[in-house]
Amino acid sequence: MPLYKTIVPNSQTTVKIWKITESFEALMQPLSLKPTTLERVLSMKSEWHQRGFLSVRHLLAAFGYEDADLFYDVYGKPHLKDGKQISITHSFNFSAVIISDATVGIDIEKQRDKIAVIAHKFIDYEFDYLDENATDYIKKLTTIWCVKESLYKLFATPGLSFKSCFMVIPFASSDVETVAWIDYKNEKHRYNIHFLEFEGFTCAYAIK
Template sequence: MPFYKDYSDKNATILYWKYSEEDHFDAEELIEPENLEKAKDYHPKKLIEHLMVRKLLKMVLPDRKILYKTAGEPYLWPPAAQISITHSFPFAALAISKNRVGIDLEKVSDKILRIKKKFLHPNEIAWTEGQENEVELITIIWVIKESLYKVHLSKYWSLKDYYEVYPFDVNNIGEVKCRVFDDFFNHEFTAKVTKVEDFYFAIVEETRDLNDV
């Protein structure tokens, strides 16, 4: 484990790991029996990502396992806390919280320009398009929206129509304001964003009961 960061706070344990060729895993030991047959067909890098997440879980909650709902959302069993996972080789991260939590990471690449109009709100296009650092700006927007999707109860499918990230300075991105909304509600959040090598990593935590809003 040559690169390891702890982004934990008072509500959540959030751990981040970079893979090294020195790392060795036992898939049968780490992968849940319910997921093992499927995992055997994974691409080697994808399998490593999953193994890193399970190794992180064993460090915090060794008696728990990760299962998946029909829609693919991960959850702990037996129930102990809320979780969120994200991975993009060679990185993987795990969040465990008493509240709903969403994390996501993405490598900076100009390929994201090809799909930007599929997930950018018109307000976001207005302040990002044509900027010198446009690729970084919209990569940050992407990881924030992916994290929001994981944490918000609505699970709206359209990141373009129902999720918005407010303008921010790419050189000062510690906290970024964002929201999930429709014609009947507006839920405001603050995302924590950091850059690790050429990846951006976002954390969104629920701080209130959305059902009471």
């Protein structure tokens, strides 16, 4: 499957989304992987995880990068050797990469009912405007999770609590962006977060 979607939020930022329909072998065949990358992908027990991991390397190629251009710091945050900012995500049969001159974060999640079971773990303030009986309840929960995860990746500060440090302002299901805040060490940081839905998935991305 070629690229599923390309989004250009501004002149310094591009988002690319891949729909994973290829087999593990088809994804592996054209790639040139570093020995450490190859060892990592072969050690993965889930083929879905392997295919998601490899699809990200195809997205890198779509940006003009190779696996050798990507590295991770001690916290697991990805970086590019040319200094551009990058964030990576994959969920089931979709993956996405955002690259920018600015600090960024991105997340994709499948919309599943089970998120309601763990909502109390990542939501506090947002319960004030959510309606558990609404038809869009699961979609909104998924969007809130994606917004907070994208901000967590952008802020890159271990130990941040999704429940107490992040606040997502009310939004409608028809919206494509919302405002979110990070409250950390008595400082508040405001962000405009964009999000979209496709084929039962939600994607959110944050740009500093």
